[in-house]
Amino acid sequence: MFMQVADRIYMLSTNSSGKFPSSFCFYIDDEKKALIDTPLDRSFPDLLQERRVDLIINSHFHRDHTGCNDLFPEATILAHPLDIPAMESLDEFCYYYGFHHYGNSELRDGLVKWIGYRPCRVDQPIEDGEIINLGKTKLEVIHTPGHSPGHCVFFDRAHGILFSADIDLTSFGPWYGNWTSDVDDMIDSITKIIKLKPEIILSSHKGLIQNNVTAKLKQYLQRIYENENRILEVLAQPTNIDQLTEKKIIYGKWYEPTIIFEYFERLSLIVHLRRLLKKGMVKQIGEDYIRTTSFTHSCK
Ligand SMILES: [Zn+2]
Numbered sequence: 001m002f003m004q005v006a007d008r009i010y011m012l013s014t015n016s017s018g019k020f021p022s023s024f025c026f027y028i029d030d031e032k033k034a035l036i037d038t039p040l041d042r043s044f045p046d047l048l049q050e051r052r053v054d055l056i057i058n059s060h061f062h063r064d065h066t067g068c069n070d071l072f073p074e075a076t077i078l079a080h081p082l083d084i085p086a087m088e089s090l091d092e093f094c095y096y097y098g099f100h101h102y103g104n105s106e107l108r109d110g111l112v113k114w115i116g117y118r119p120c121r122v123d124q125p126i127e128d129g130e131i132i133n134l135g136k137t138k139l140e141v142i143h144t145p146g147h148s149p150g151h152c153v154f155f156d157r158a159h160g161i162l163f164s165a166d167i168d169l170t171s172f173g174p175w176y177g178n179w180t181s182d183v184d185d186m187i188d189s190i191t192k193i194i195k196l197k198p199e200i201i202l203s204s205h206k207g208l209i210q211n212n213v214t215a216k217l218k219q220y221l222q223r224i225y226e227n228e229n230r231i232l233e234v235l236a237q238p239t240n241i242d243q244l245t246e247k248k249i250i251y252g253k254w255y256e257p258t259i260i261f262e263y264f265e266r267l268s269l270i271v272h273l274r275r276l277l278k279k280g281m282v283k284q285i286g287e288d289y290i291r292t293t294s295f296t297h298s299c300k
Pocket residue numbers: 060062147166
């Protein structure tokens with residue numbers, strides 16, 4: 001798919017759904033030609049039909065966003081410094097995912113192979129507030145950690161267009177299943193995006209969203225609190241992480257291969273418990289977690 005979605009902006013995917021492990025990438029055909037992210041599928045460059053690529057602007061380190069970077073050796077690659085270590089080194093990548101802590105090596109190796117890990121260079125760090133000038137198009141870098149520490153979205157303020165990367169408005173999100181994910185950061189990042197009042201969102205896994213954008217973002221944010229309420233409900237009784245994982249609060253259902261869903265379910269809960277412990281809403285006694293408050297969020 002190579003589809004125009006706005007002036008000078010094209011949405012690209014080798015698979016029309018954009019569903020993980022696929023993704024939508026975006027090509028901006030301006031004085032400087034830029035790609036926002038590259039997907040896992042190695043046939044991706046065919047979609048461009050030899051169009052020039054001067055810049056690759058990576059939203060974050062995940063392989064469904066950086067997978068074909070190496071197929072553009074002439075392009076300058078940009079990413080946020082907090083995600084660069086995981087792009088450059090497999091050890092760091094595994095640390096970001098949490099495999100040092102909770103994965104068995106079989107799962108780690110299987111996953112690394114499946115997502116085709118290749119180290120990739122980054123030529124230029126980007127920072128919050130920086131403007132990437134492509135000619136007529138000016139993209140503002142908005143640092144939006146939570147999904148990953150260096151996750152960024154890119155805002156074309158003049159046209160109200162937000163490239164929202166993995167703040168993707170899919171039913172799988174908001175996703176915070178890496179060791180280096182952070183729920184408080186995720187809440188702050190979505191709140192920051194709501195305040196930008198984008199008119200159009202170009203999501204990496206949902207594509208073009210142009211109706212009720214603010215309401216959809218608010219609903220998306222709300223899901224974090226819904227997860228939190230369910231966790232607090234279970235933690236009325238002392239519960240260890242294995243028992244909590246079995247409740248499938250985050251995914252609802254584990255698909256095949258369930259070992260992967262179980263792993264990310266557990267990591268998401270660990271990341272969420274970090275927030276609840278920090279806020280004093282949960283305490284840990286031995287291996288068990290128990291809630292210290294009867295407070296729950298009011299969710300519509
Ligand atoms: Zn991601």
